Amino acid sequence: MADFKKAPVTVIIAVMTILVFLVEILLSHGQPDNVFFLVKFGAKYGPYITQEHQYWRLLTPLLIHLSWSHLILNILTLWFLGLMIEPLFGSIRFLLIYLIGGLGGNLLSYWLAPQAISAGASSAIFGLLGALLIYIGYQGRHNSALKTQRQTFLVFVVLNLVGDLFTPSIDFWGHLGGLVSGMILAIVMFYQRRIQ
Secondary structure (H helix, E strand, O other), X not given: OHHHHHXXXXXXXXXHHHHHHXXXXXXXXXXXXXXXXXXXXXXEEHHHHHHOOOHHHHOHHHHOOOXXXXXXXXXXXXXXXXXXXXXXXXXXXXHHHXXXXXXXXXXXXXXXOOOOEXXXXXXXXXXXXXXXXXXXXXXXXXXXXXXXXXXXXXXXHHHHHHHHHOOOOOOHHHHHHHHHHHHHHHHHHHHHHHHO
16 A cells, blocks of 8 residues: 555556456466467567557557566566656656657667567666666766666666677567667656756
8 A cells, every 4th residue: 555655657557567467378378478479469569560550569568478477577677666766756757757668669679670579568667767867867966875876777777788688589679769768758857847
């Protein structure tokens, strides 16, 4: 209950994602990583986006996961970041960062790896990381503790992206696109606050 009051959007996204995965388990007969099932269920797949105009595939992958371990890793990361970031930006802005980070990541992946089938909330989570880096950078200009925190998160992000390059099953472009989208959106939000 305390977490819901602090970060309601984070809790709702986490619950929705878990429920969708349970549906995946049922419909895929326990094989949610089957490529035919993933495409049918709404994973990002460039040819369907281009030829069939199924643009919703740029957002539906955020709710789809390939395995229990994939789901748990993303949910735990979302929970950790969400409880930290949602109170900083507010629930509506947090939701925008999550969705636009996911959309930006899937768009870049669609442009640069159109044949790849991808699913998962990672692009949106990288959007949150990008926004957090900007927030800490903006607020930490005169705060040494925040500067140290920013360096820690920056190293974490860089290590993840480097690791992605050597892991063929991970959508590097989705992660990078999410990160950049989150950073750009956070910059826009801070600029809007300054001129209001």
